[in-house]
Amino acid sequence: MDLKAAAAALKGLHAPAFRLDQVRRAVYGQTVSSYEEISVLPLDLRQELAGAAPILSFIPREIKIAPDGRARKAALVLRDGKAVETVLLKPSPQRWTACLSTQVGCAFGCVFCATGLMGLERDLTGEEISDQVLFWRQHMRREGLQDRLDNVVYMGMGEPLANYEAVAESLRSLLDPRQHGIGARHISVSTVGIPDGIARFAEDFPQVNLAVSLHAAQDDLRSRLVPANRAFPLAKLARAMEEYVGRGNRKVFLEYALLSGVNDRAGDAQDLIAFVRGLGRTELFHINLILYNPTQTPFEATAEPEARRFQKCLLDAGLKVTVRQSLGAEVRGACGQLIADRSPDVRQP
Ligand code: SF4
Numbered sequence: 001m002d003l004k005a006a007a008a009a010l011k012g013l014h015a016p017a018f019r020l021d022q023v024r025r026a027v028y029g030q031t032v033s034s035y036e037e038i039s040v041l042p043l044d045l046r047q048e049l050a051g052a053a054p055i056l057s058f059i060p061r062e063i064k065i066a067p068d069g070r071a072r073k074a075a076l077v078l079r080d081g082k083a084v085e086t087v088l089l090k091p092s093p094q095r096w097t098a099c100l101s102t103q104v105g106c107a108f109g110c111v112f113c114a115t116g117l118m119g120l121e122r123d124l125t126g127e128e129i130s131d132q133v134l135f136w137r138q139h140m141r142r143e144g145l146q147d148r149l150d151n152v153v154y155m156g157m158g159e160p161l162a163n164y165e166a167v168a169e170s171l172r173s174l175l176d177p178r179q180h181g182i183g184a185r186h187i188s189v190s191t192v193g194i195p196d197g198i199a200r201f202a203e204d205f206p207q208v209n210l211a212v213s214l215h216a217a218q219d220d221l222r223s224r225l226v227p228a229n230r231a232f233p234l235a236k237l238a239r240a241m242e243e244y245v246g247r248g249n250r251k252v253f254l255e256y257a258l259l260s261g262v263n264d265r266a267g268d269a270q271d272l273i274a275f276v277r278g279l280g281r282t283e284l285f286h287i288n289l290i291l292y293n294p295t296q297t298p299f300e301a302t303a304e305p306e307a308r309r310f311q312k313c314l315l316d317a318g319l320k321v322t323v324r325q326s327l328g329a330e331v332r333g334a335c336g337q338l339i340a341d342r343s344p345d346v347r348q349p
Pocket residue numbers: 106107108109110113114115116117156157158159192213
């Protein structure tokens with residue numbers, strides 16, 4: 001929702017200032033899906049606003065819902081006809097998490113990621129990013145889902161720190177108590193590890209969580225999996241993370257998607273242990289081992305028993321590590337699977 005456009009439209013119509021507050025409360029507080037529902041507004045204002053400042057900056061095209069209802073993926077058609085995907089997950093009984101996309105496609109080409117296969121088509125605007133949360137809140141209201149959506153991860157399509165200004169604008173909307181009002185500690189931004197972006201992010205959003213997609217702790221292997229490593233090798237990434245934790249004792253989440261026979265061997269665990277120990281302050285680094293989800297890429301998932309063995313090596317070395325619960329595979333909304341696919345719908349929004 002572009003509140004500035006709504007304010008300009010109301011001003012043009014000589015509406016009193018309190019009308020904007022009424023719109024804001026209805027959109028963010030009551031999560032109305034259309035101006036028609038804002039009955040306190042005169043009819044002519046509702047009609048004008050619907051044209052001048054649509055509540056959502058995209059049209060939801062389809063929503064897929066996993067059989068147990070805990071993972072939902074939506075395809076969103078943007079004003080220029082391009083499409084992105086966004087995901088809603090319920091990792092625990094009372095908690096809903098929205099996974100946001102920040103770009104149409106991605107230029108970084110991580111070899112295990114379906115989005116990376118698309119290349120970059122364009123950046124999303126701040127409005128298109130934060131509207132994904134608005135969209136899921138509207139969906140939850142329509143579906144009668146009781147619990148709050150108060151957890152957001154920037155882990156969908158795209159590299160957030162490569163679209164910094166728009167991501168920053170969306171974060172301000174999520175944090176603003178008069179808009180989404182989500183606590184900073186409930187928001188995580190994930191990056192392949194762009195050092196300048198990490199420094200800027202630390203300065204601008206010191207309370208928002210940082211996650212780094214590591215996936216390998218040895219340069220040759222990481223450069224093969226995450227090509228950005230050629231520009232920002234592990235030593236540079238390590239320095240950026242050390243500076244980050246040095247600023248405010250904030251924790252960093254290290255994401256590590258386990259690929260069978262590629263980065264899940266005993267030697268890979270030892271490389272990871274050495275890398276994290278080399279960062280100092282090991283208590284501030286938390287490793288998330290991700291059970292990889294099959295995509296169009298040629299990799300296979302590490303089976304859970306092997307993942308547990310890998311985890312045990314790291315735990316025995318005194319590191320903090322969890323195997324991340326895998327949600328969303330049924331709707332192709334799990335980690336690394338977002339590609340705005342056009343497969344048949346399960347349910348219309
Ligand atoms: S993992 Fe993230 S940065 Fe890498 S290609 Fe996929 S979307 Fe881009």
